[in-house]
Each structure stands twice: as structure tokens, then as C-alpha cells.
Amino acid sequence: MVEGDRIIKINIEEEMKSAYIDYSMSVIVSRALPDVRDGLKPVHRRVLFGMNELGVTSGKPYKKSARIVGEVLGKFHPHGDTSVYYAMVRMAQPWSMRYQLVDGQGNFGSVDGDSPAAMRYTEARLNRLAEEALIDIEKDTVDFQLNFDDSLKEPTVLPTRIPLLLVNGASGIAVGMATNMPPHNLSDSVDAIIAYIDNPEIDIESLIGIIKAPDFPTGGTIYGYQGVKDAYLTGRGRIVIRAKSDVETDKNGREKIVINEIPYQVNKAELIIKIADLVNEKKIDGISNVNDESDRDGMRIVIDLKKEAIANVVLNHLYKYTALQSSFGVNSIALVKGRPELLNLKAIISNFVEHRHDVVIRRTQFELQQAEKRAHILEGLIIASDNIDEVIKIIRAANTPDEAREKLIQRFELTDIQSRAIVEMRLRQLTGLEQGKLREEYDNLMQVIAHLKEILANIDLRMDIIKKELLEIKTKYNDNRRTDIVYSSEEFNPEDFYADEEMIITVSHLGYIKRTPLAEFRTQNRGGVGSKGAGMRDEDFIEHIYPASMHHTLLFFTKNGRCFWLKVYEIPEGNKSTKGRAIQNLLNIDSDDTVKAFIRIKRLGEDVEFANSHYIIMGTKKGVIKKSLLADYSRPRQNGVNAITIKDGDELIEARLTNGKNEILLATKSGRAIRFNESTVRCIGRTGQGVRGITLTAEHDEVVGMVCVKSMDEDILVVSEKGFGKRSKIEDYRVTNRGGKGVKTMKITDKTGNLISIKNVTDDNDLMIINKSGITIRLAVIDVRTTGRATQGVRFINLEKKHDEIASVTKVMAQRLEDELMAVENEELPEEGDVTSKADDENDSE
Known part of the structure; x- marks a missing residue:
């Protein structure tokens, strides 16, 4: 070292x-x-x-x-x-x-x-x-x-x-x-600042009402207002900005999206490249070409659409996947007295006003000092002009300028500054006109000095000056807002990405579901044979087939009392030959649970009046009946909710949508049935257990079906285990009180076996009867004649094997109607509130 x-x-x-x-x-x-x-x-x-x-x-x-x-x-x-x-x-x-x-x-x-x-x-x-x-x-x-x-x-x-x-x-x-x-x-900014000056106690909410929202140089649309409010109230917020666009149609009828303004700080060239990449990667469908036609007159990005494309759907995909929708993360940190601080809107305004107030004070003090200096000199010059002859004599008699100044100071009690000004005075100021100007300037200057002193003494006067100067700025440089505001929308709605197209929903007996565009069935002419979904297993068949739109919602009810939701657009799409996908794989259903019913609603959660005037009726194997408002099921959850509390040994067998004025039929395997008004069942919440619908007379007895009567034109059809059945009028079942033992609906013997099914039917229905051995038989209801309520009925099918029995009975659309639907050219969708279930796939309209 x-x-x-x-x-x-x-x-x-x-x-x-x-x-x-x-x-x-x-x-x-x-x-x-x-x-x-x-x-x-x-x-x-x-x-x-x-x-x-x-x-x-x-x-x-x-x-x-x-x-x-x-x-x-x-x-x-x-x-x-x-x-x-x-x-x-x-x-x-x-x-x-x-x-x-x-x-x-x-x-x-x-x-x-x-x-x-x-x-x-x-x-x-x-x-x-x-x-x-x-x-x-x-x-x-x-x-x-x-x-x-x-x-x-x-x-x-x-x-x-x-x-x-x-x-x-x-x-x-x-x-x-x-x-x-x-x-x-x-x-807007000037107006907000003036409002603060007029009332320093003004709250931020009032300031927000004046300044409204940011105004970006590139325009665009602020989409959703909560982020703006957060930014103004706290200094932090996320503001979503969307591009402005128009949809134009060319001479060939093709639509094109024209982007006129893009979000702030978005690179236009990179945006166009991104759109092109998404089209090439097939992440966005419906776009055939993208051109930048911007010039000195303004921005113009042209997105040409394919013939079948829907402009709003394509635009919503562009908002989601490109910078056509961007977010501006507000973080209002600035230096206040040399220290960084997070500022809300009022703090930014108050600090600016404080700065302007300080500037006005310092400027006034400076101007006052300058005015007083000039007034001091003018006082000396006026004294000199009043004694001009003597002043000239003193100056001429002096050997040097300094000597002249000293003698003037002694003679007239002047200051050094005044004496210098007199000595340096030009000869032209000796004229009478110039002397008058001196006195006039002095008088005006004294008024200015008085006004400046008043400003320094009066804060209200200073604030008025700040306001006046701000209004001058506003008058000179005022312009219109460039950025629009959409107050209501906050997030993407998944429905925005799917056109509300017509679909055919098919559900098989074994629980396979799919949606197929109605356009696939329109290729055949009316009256053709149709084409039911192929690819089914031998023991499976189409149990439900009905039209729906992409924005419909399906409510699924399971045997354990759970409710799940699926939008139609969430159902896998398939063609006429595919079997679809298992419902179990689409919902978070437990392995020991199965779907028993499903209800279709057009605008779940949107039509409040409809949801509060309609009900869901549920029935269980042990005879319990429960009624809940549809509104209780208007908020979907991914893992489902409890629709009814099921006791041990019981299970849900049916759920139907009603208007509160229908009648209910319950049937037991011992052959008894009860009919009562729905109004006798009080409405309870989702987690309730329900009330007794029918009293079971035997320990091993159970309910085999529930029917919701919506039309007296329907009949009641019952089927027993050993192939017997009958068709009766609804009037044969008298209306009783809820909870009774019911009346006989079929004479049960060893020959007929226990009751297995009860359906409300018309001539437009078929029955699909499945044996325990696996055989499936289709039976037209129109071929079954009407008989009395207490009869044994007729044999529907012959059981070939000794111990064979009927496993299940399902009501489906008649073959002729099914074929017509499959070949339909312009099928109208059912009205809101249409329902379907595992026991009834008819499109019942409220």
C-alpha cells in the first residue's frame, strides 16, 4: 500500500x-x-x-x-x-x-x-x-x-x-x-378548476360531473365508467378505450368494418399486422381482407368481411384479441413540493390553483415594485420640471455630473436615483407638453399602485384574476371532446362473440347432447324424409329434438338436487351424423349424479319481470314437491347450486317451468295419482326441502312421474312394467288437496306389474319404450284409444322373454313432426319460457 x-x-x-x-x-x-x-x-x-x-x-x-x-x-x-x-x-x-x-x-x-x-x-x-x-x-x-x-x-x-x-x-x-x-x-378542465375556486369544499363527485372523463388525442370511446371514477377518486384506475368504427356496405352488398379512430398510444401499423396474423391463424373468422386507407384527411382502416360474416360478431372478436380495445392504467403520481404523491382529481386541481395563486402574488409584487420605482423617479422629474430654471442653473454650474447630483440632492432633498434621472433627463422633456405627460403618467401609476396593493390585500380579487385568465385561455383554445363515453358497459359479454343464430338441439336417451345449425336441415325441401342424427349406439336414440337460438340458456337439474347452466353456444357443435358429447363431460356433475331434467330460457337474468312471475316446480321419488322462483336461478355458477335439499334415499325425478297457475299430477308405482293446483304449493328458496305432494301408502312405494298440466287438450298416459298402458282424459282425475293419497290411475295386478311411467300426451307424440333386455320399440300415441281412469288398460307391447320388463318410457315428438323439423326451411323459434325435460321434450310455451 x-x-x-x-x-x-x-x-x-x-x-x-x-x-x-x-x-x-x-x-x-x-x-x-x-x-x-x-x-x-x-x-x-x-x-x-x-x-x-x-x-x-x-x-x-x-x-x-x-x-x-x-x-x-x-x-x-x-x-x-x-x-x-x-x-x-x-x-x-x-x-x-x-x-x-x-x-x-x-x-x-x-x-x-x-x-x-x-x-x-x-x-x-x-x-x-x-x-x-x-x-x-x-x-x-x-x-x-x-x-x-x-x-x-x-x-x-x-x-x-x-x-x-x-x-x-x-x-x-x-x-x-x-x-x-x-x-x-x-x-372541461378549466370549468372544473373554476368550480373549485368558487367552492374549495367541493367534493370529487361534483368535479367528476364537470370534467366527465379523459379526452385522448386519438379519440376513441371510453368503454365503461368505473375505471374513470376510480382514477378520479383514488388516483388509480383502469380505463378501457375502444376504437370507433362504422359498418359500410359496398355495391356488391358485402359489409366492411371501417375504423376511424384507434385507442391512445396504439401503433396503427402493428395493429393491422396483428389483425392479419389472427386471420391467417384462423383465430378470427369472417375477414377476407384488411386495408389501410388513411390519408392526410384522417384515419381509415377498412376490414372487408366475408359474405356470411356478421359485422358485430367480428368486431367483438377484434376488440377481444387486438388493440382495438386497450386499457389505460391510470397512476396519478406527481411531485408535490419535491416529493412524489398519489393524487386524486381534487388534489391535482388544488395544487394547480395554489401554484397560480402564488404566481399571481409574485407577479403583482414584481409589478408593484416596478411601478413604485417608476413613481419614485417621476416624483423627482416633476420636482425638476417645477423648478426647471434652478435645476438648469445648478447643473450648468457643476463641474461634474456627480457634483450636479450632490447639489440637486441637497437643494431639493432628492434621492440618488431621482437625482440621476434628472441629470440624465433629455432636453425635450423640458417642454410644457412633456411636463404634462409626466404628471399624467404619475397619476395613472398611482392608480395602478393602489390596484396592485388591493390585489395583494384581497384573496378574492386574486382568485378572480385566476378565473379571468383561465376563461381567456378557454376562449382562445377551446375545442370539442374527441373521446366519447359509454357509461354502462364494463366487460365483454360472451354472447357478443356469437351471432344469435338458430340451432337444432338434440339430446339422446343416454345423455349425449349437440347443437347443429338449422341451415344444415334447410338443404332439403319441405316434405322430405328428413335425417335424424345418426351415429347412435344401438340402444340409444334421440330423446329430445327442438329448435333454439345461440343465446338461449339450458338449466340442468340432477337427481341429487343440483342445478347447472349451459348456454347453447357452449354446447359442442356437430353435424347430423355425429352423436354429440356426454352431458356429464360438460358440467361439473359428481360421478354418482345424473341429469333428470332441463329447462330452456331465452334471456336468463335479463327479463326481470318474467323471472319474478314464473316458477320451477320439482318433484322427488318420495313424493316431495317444491316450488321456487325462476329468478332464484338467474345467476349461473360454474359449479352449480343446490336447487332442492334431497333427503337420504330420495332423488329428484322431474323439474318443470310454470306460470304459477298450472296443475300438477303425481303418480306412484302402486298405481295411484293425485291432481292439485300449483297455487297450493307455497314458494320457497333454493335450499328448502319442499312440502308433501302425495302420501305414499306402502313402505316401498315411490313416485314414478310428475306431470305439469298446461292444457286441458292433453291426455294422461300411464305404462306398467309388464307392457300394459292406457290413455285417459285429465278430467278423470279430480282436483284434490295437496298431500293426499290420490286416486287410482291404473288397476295394478300381477299381470300388469307396477306402474313405471306417467306422461301428458297428444296425438303429436310418440312413445319410445325400452325393455330391460335392450329392445327399443316406438309407439304412436295416436294409435292408443282413450279409456277410463281405473281400468287395467291394454297391452302396449309383448315381452318375449319370461322375466323381461319395461325399463323406461320416454315421450318424443311424433315421427312425422320430427321429419318435418329436420327438413324445415323457416322454423320459427319458440317463445321465451319454452321448456323440455327428460320426461317431456315438447316445446311448451307459457
Whole structure:
């Protein structure tokens, strides 16, 4: 070690902490964050001040950008020339700044992300608006500090009359924090500031009513208002911005989407490339071509659609997958008295008003000092003019100017400043006219001094001056809002991505479901034989087939009392030959649970009146009946909800949608049935157990079916285990009280076996009867004659095997109607409230 060197031992952890804090504060204060008073970061402030010092104002010729950058670099900003140039360029870009502060000439880049030309090629000068930010800077309105080499002074803040932080926003990344503040309309901002001046106790909600929302230079639409409110109330929020678009039709009838405005800070060229990539990757369908037809008159991105495409659906996909919908994360952090703070809307306004108030005071004090100095001199000149002969004599008699001043001071009790002014007075001021002007100037100056003193003594007068200057700014630079506001919408609705097209829903007996576009069935002429879904197993068949639209909702009810939801667009699409997908794989159903019924609703959760006037009736194997409002099931959950509490040994067998005025029939396997009015069942919540619908007479007896009577034109059909059945009129079942034992619906003997099924039928139904041996038989209901209620019935099918029995009976659409539906050309969808279930697939309309 060289003699005299010293090694100082320090704690490395403490040194790193100290050095990092110093570094981070330097970045925060001197580089990355704007000052809340003038809304500028140091580099922008230095560019504007440097241009002003260079005399490159709005009324002067442009100067080379390199000359301006050199001025700022050499005097105030000891960093790279690129940082200075790009800061100046951004202040001249109409798509970056809501109100430009620099008037640029030449290539200053583009909204496509093109770089500006080199600084040696471009020219610039201050914009008129920037001069409003620099006005009165020479009147000691702001503090100055030494520049980097202590050779010059630069302002610590500009005395701006414009709330630049509001109207142009700010963005910057510091160390450990960042700021991202949106721009606003100047007129709205001025109105909000004046409202605050008039009432400093005004709340933020009232200010929001005035300033409404950010106003971005590229226009667009603010989609949803909650993020705006959060930003204004707390300083942080997420504002969603959508592009503005129109749908046009060309001469061939093809639609095209025309984008006129894009979200703030979105690169147009990259946006178009992204759209093209999504089309090539087939992530977005329906687009045939994308063209950029933008010119000097405005932006125009043309997206040509395919013939079958629906413009709104394509547009919603574009919003989801591209920057046509972007979010602006507001983080309103700015320097307040040299320290970073998170600011709400009122805090930003109050700090600006405080700054303007300070500027007005300092400007008034400066003007008062200047006026008093001039008045002091005028007083001396007036004394001299009143004694002009004697003054001339004293001056002529003096050997030197200093001697003349001394003699004037002694003779007229003048100050040194006054005596100097008299000695330096020009001969023309000795004329009578000039002497009159002196007295007039002095009188006017005394009035000015009195007014300035009044301003300094009266805060209301100072606030009126601030308001007056703000209104002048508003009058000069007022313009209309560019960004629209859609208050209601917040998030994407999944339905937005699917056209409300007509579908055919088919469900097989074994629980396979699919949707097929109705257009597939329209290829045949009416009267054709149709084409039922093929690809079924031998023991499976189509149990339900009905039309629906993509925006319908299906409610699924399981034997354990759970309710699940599926939108039609969530059901896998298949063609006429595919069997579909197992319902078990689409819902989060337990392995020991199965779907027993499903109900179709057109606009679940949207039509409140319908949901509150309709009910879901459920029946269980042990004779329990439950009635709940449809509204209780209007909020879908992925894992389902409890629709009814099922006791041990019981299970749900049926669920139907009703209007509250229907009648219910329950039948037991012992051959008894009960009919009662739905109104006798009180409405209870989702988790309730229900009430007794029918009393079971034997320990092993159970309910085999529930029928909801909606039309007296229907008949009741019952089937027993050994193939017997009968069809009776509903009137044969008298209305009784709920909970009774019921009446005989079929004479049960060893020959007939227990009752297995009860259905409400018409001539437009068929029966699908499945034996335990696996044989399936289709029987037309129209071939079954109507008989009395208490009879044994007739044999529907012959069971070939000795111990064979009927396993299940399902009512389906008659073959002729099914064929017609399969070949339909213009099938109308059923009305809202149409229902279907595992026991009844008819489209019952309320």
C-alpha cells in the first residue's frame, strides 16, 4: 500500500442502501416524474424554456431542431441529444399530445410508429399554447436555480396559465414508482378548476360531473365508467378505450368494418399486422381482407368481411384479441413540493390553483415594485420640471455630473436615483407638453399602485384574476371532446362473440347432447324424409329434438338436487351424423349424479319481470314437491347450486317451468295419482326441502312421474312394467288437496306389474319404450284409444322373454313432426319460457 493512502471500512449493505436511495431520488425528482404545478418533467421544461430564450416563438421563423437541441444541451440539460430531441418531437405530435406545445415542420414521425427525421432535417418553434405556459416568467413569478455548471439560471417550474398536467397528462417510469396520467379536454378542465375556486369544499363527485372523463388525442370511446371514477377518486384506475368504427356496405352488398379512430398510444401499423396474423391463424373468422386507407384527411382502416360474416360478431372478436380495445392504467403520481404523491382529481386541481395563486402574488409584487420605482423617479422629474430654471442653473454650474447630483440632492432633498434621472433627463422633456405627460403618467401609476396593493390585500380579487385568465385561455383554445363515453358497459359479454343464430338441439336417451345449425336441415325441401342424427349406439336414440337460438340458456337439474347452466353456444357443435358429447363431460356433475331434467330460457337474468312471475316446480321419488322462483336461478355458477335439499334415499325425478297457475299430477308405482293446483304449493328458496305432494301408502312405494298440466287438450298416459298402458282424459282425475293419497290411475295386478311411467300426451307424440333386455320399440300415441281412469288398460307391447320388463318410457315428438323439423326451411323459434325435460321434450310455451 502506498504510504499516505487510507482504507475506510464501511458496511456494504448500508452503503448500497444509501447509494440506491440517492440514485432513485435523483431519477424521481430530476428526470421521470412531472411537477404537479406545471405538469412538466425537467427535460420538457428545459426544452420550452430554451426555445423561449432562443426567441423561437410562434410569431418567429422556424429554427433547425439541431440548433434548439444544442441550445438546451449546452445550457440546461447535460444528457444525450436524443433524449432532448425526442422530448421535443413528442410535444409536436398531435397523436401523442392532446394540445401540442411545439410547432414542428418536417417529418416528426407518424401514428404508425415511424421515427422522426434526424434533427438536422426538421425545424420547430414554440406553439402559441406553450407561450401561455411561459408568460410572465420574466416577472419573478417562479424560482430559478443554477444550471449544471452554475453558469446560468433555469426555472424550477413554469408559471403556466394552462393546467398542463390535466390537459396533456404525463407518463414516466422512475425507480420504484411510475406515473401514467391521461389527457383531458381544456374546456372541461378549466370549468372544473373554476368550480373549485368558487367552492374549495367541493367534493370529487361534483368535479367528476364537470370534467366527465379523459379526452385522448386519438379519440376513441371510453368503454365503461368505473375505471374513470376510480382514477378520479383514488388516483388509480383502469380505463378501457375502444376504437370507433362504422359498418359500410359496398355495391356488391358485402359489409366492411371501417375504423376511424384507434385507442391512445396504439401503433396503427402493428395493429393491422396483428389483425392479419389472427386471420391467417384462423383465430378470427369472417375477414377476407384488411386495408389501410388513411390519408392526410384522417384515419381509415377498412376490414372487408366475408359474405356470411356478421359485422358485430367480428368486431367483438377484434376488440377481444387486438388493440382495438386497450386499457389505460391510470397512476396519478406527481411531485408535490419535491416529493412524489398519489393524487386524486381534487388534489391535482388544488395544487394547480395554489401554484397560480402564488404566481399571481409574485407577479403583482414584481409589478408593484416596478411601478413604485417608476413613481419614485417621476416624483423627482416633476420636482425638476417645477423648478426647471434652478435645476438648469445648478447643473450648468457643476463641474461634474456627480457634483450636479450632490447639489440637486441637497437643494431639493432628492434621492440618488431621482437625482440621476434628472441629470440624465433629455432636453425635450423640458417642454410644457412633456411636463404634462409626466404628471399624467404619475397619476395613472398611482392608480395602478393602489390596484396592485388591493390585489395583494384581497384573496378574492386574486382568485378572480385566476378565473379571468383561465376563461381567456378557454376562449382562445377551446375545442370539442374527441373521446366519447359509454357509461354502462364494463366487460365483454360472451354472447357478443356469437351471432344469435338458430340451432337444432338434440339430446339422446343416454345423455349425449349437440347443437347443429338449422341451415344444415334447410338443404332439403319441405316434405322430405328428413335425417335424424345418426351415429347412435344401438340402444340409444334421440330423446329430445327442438329448435333454439345461440343465446338461449339450458338449466340442468340432477337427481341429487343440483342445478347447472349451459348456454347453447357452449354446447359442442356437430353435424347430423355425429352423436354429440356426454352431458356429464360438460358440467361439473359428481360421478354418482345424473341429469333428470332441463329447462330452456331465452334471456336468463335479463327479463326481470318474467323471472319474478314464473316458477320451477320439482318433484322427488318420495313424493316431495317444491316450488321456487325462476329468478332464484338467474345467476349461473360454474359449479352449480343446490336447487332442492334431497333427503337420504330420495332423488329428484322431474323439474318443470310454470306460470304459477298450472296443475300438477303425481303418480306412484302402486298405481295411484293425485291432481292439485300449483297455487297450493307455497314458494320457497333454493335450499328448502319442499312440502308433501302425495302420501305414499306402502313402505316401498315411490313416485314414478310428475306431470305439469298446461292444457286441458292433453291426455294422461300411464305404462306398467309388464307392457300394459292406457290413455285417459285429465278430467278423470279430480282436483284434490295437496298431500293426499290420490286416486287410482291404473288397476295394478300381477299381470300388469307396477306402474313405471306417467306422461301428458297428444296425438303429436310418440312413445319410445325400452325393455330391460335392450329392445327399443316406438309407439304412436295416436294409435292408443282413450279409456277410463281405473281400468287395467291394454297391452302396449309383448315381452318375449319370461322375466323381461319395461325399463323406461320416454315421450318424443311424433315421427312425422320430427321429419318435418329436420327438413324445415323457416322454423320459427319458440317463445321465451319454452321448456323440455327428460320426461317431456315438447316445446311448451307459457
